[in-house]
Amino acid sequence: MREFLKQNIKKHISLSDNETDQFCNLFHQKLIKKKSFLLQQGEICKFEGFVTKGLFRVYYNDKNGFDQILYFAAENWWITDIDSFTNASPSQLFIQALEDSVVLLISKDDKEFAYKNLPQIEKLFRVMTQKTHVALQRRMINNLSKPAEERYMEFIEKYPQLTQRLSNIQIAAYLGITNVFLSNIRKKIAHK
Amino acid sequence: MREFLKQNIKKHISLSDNETDQFCNLFHQKLIKKKSFLLQQGEICKFEGFVTKGLFRVYYNDKNGFDQILYFAAENWWITDIDSFTNASPSQLFIQALEDSVVLLISKDDKEFAYKNLPQIEKLFRVMTQKTHVALQRRMINNLSKPAEERYMEFIEKYPQLTQRLSNIQIAAYLGITNVFLSNIRKKIAHK
Numbered sequence: 001m002r003e004f005l006k007q008n009i010k011k012h013i014s015l016s017d018n019e020t021d022q023f024c025n026l027f028h029q030k031l032i033k034k035k036s037f038l039l040q041q042g043e044i045c046k047f048e049g050f051v052t053k054g055l056f057r058v059y060y061n062d063k064n065g066f067d068q069i070l071y072f073a074a075e076n077w078w079i080t081d082i083d084s085f086t087n088a089s090p091s092q093l094f095i096q097a098l099e100d101s102v103v104l105l106i107s108k109d110d111k112e113f114a115y116k117n118l119p120q121i122e123k124l125f126r127v128m129t130q131k132t133h134v135a136l137q138r139r140m141i142n143n144l145s146k147p148a149e150e151r152y153m154e155f156i157e158k159y160p161q162l163t164q165r166l167s168n169i170q171i172a173a174y175l176g177i178t179n180v181f182l183s184n185i186r187k188k189i190a191h192k
Numbered sequence: 193m194r195e196f197l198k199q200n201i202k203k204h205i206s207l208s209d210n211e212t213d214q215f216c217n218l219f220h221q222k223l224i225k226k227k228s229f230l231l232q233q234g235e236i237c238k239f240e241g242f243v244t245k246g247l248f249r250v251y252y253n254d255k256n257g258f259d260q261i262l263y264f265a266a267e268n269w270w271i272t273d274i275d276s277f278t279n280a281s282p283s284q285l286f287i288q289a290l291e292d293s294v295v296l297l298i299s300k301d302d303k304e305f306a307y308k309n310l311p312q313i314e315k316l317f318r319v320m321t322q323k324t325h326v327a328l329q330r331r332m333i334n335n336l337s338k339p340a341e342e343r344y345m346e347f348i349e350k351y352p353q354l355t356q357r358l359s360n361i362q363i364a365a366y367l368g369i370t371n372v373f374l375s376n377i378r379k380k381i382a383h384k
Contacts, residue, residue: 140262
């Protein structure tokens with residue numbers, strides 16, 4: 001399972017095999033059953049996770065009680081609540097497995113250890129955080145600047161495999177529309 | 193003007209005076225008149241900026257033609273479109289001065305030079321990007337999970353000086369509400 005993590009690291013930085021092992025050994029594997037939670041609102045997030053199997057949704061409850069999905073995370077994605085993890089504050093987020101899943105988790109102390117002893121890890125997380133930030137900024141801008149149909153088309157083009165694994169309910173929640181509205185969009189596209 | 197930048201750096205990393213100068217000398221000062229743009233939609237963002245004087249708004253046009261403000265940036269804040277800057281893609285954002293302003297700008301090449309020659313700079317931008325990301329995530333969650341009145345109260349408590357410098361129109365746009373609705377909130381608060 002650590003092979004996925006090693007490949008992910010190699011994409012961004014050049015570590016020796018020994019250093020890679022040293023870093024990867026700081027992670028602990030955790031199995032999460034479908035529908036179980038890796039994090040719940042109110043808890044302090046004590047991990048950064050790397051998904052090696054399965055699928056998660058990261059979401060929060062809006063003021064009307066609806067689940068608002070920030071993002072999905074499948075294999076090779078990183079998951080955490082960076083706010084709660086960094087500031088040791090109660091999380092506003094839920095991280096729930098949508099399939100039986102496996103994650104590799106690193107604690108705050110072990111991450112600090114890595115920053116001190118393997119300076120390249122600074123670069124790894126600088127680049128990762130930049131990418132995550134770009135994704136969130138795009139999502140925020142697109143939500144208000146593009147109609148739902150266009151956002152749906154972009155989603156299925158960008159994540160064809162994810163689309164197969166997600167229920168209509170999850171995709172609709174991600175797009176911030178009702179299930180009925182998503183069905184209408186699908187019908188409209190099918191007739192084109 | 194570079195003193196602000198030096199103090200900002202010192203908060204996050206330990207560089208020698210020599211290294212600090214070396215890094216700060218990579219920045220070029222730019223004066224921006226009130227209402228002028230540092231970046232406009234469609235342009236490629238070729239800088240990361242540090243505000244030493246003045247005030248900016250970073251915003252985009254939504255699908256109804258309204259300005260949606262991502263954030264304000266006054267003295268000691270960093271400004272860029274990280275998406276456009278990183279990926280050399282046309283920006284969706286406008287960065288406009290709301291007062292006569294001064295910024296220190298660093299180019300992509302000079303930032304890469306700093307990463308290579310002053311490894312601590314990786315940490316500086318890892319921490320900065322993390323903070324920016326936390327701020328955006330909080331903003332996205334709060335927009336949908338807290339009513340406008342609560343968000344207004346939080347804004348004026350967190351940024352009392354900024355509140356003094358901003359027009360009601362700008363604050364209303366930041367909160368995603370109309371000017372009239374903001375006036376009503378203010379009247380309600382005054383009567384409490």
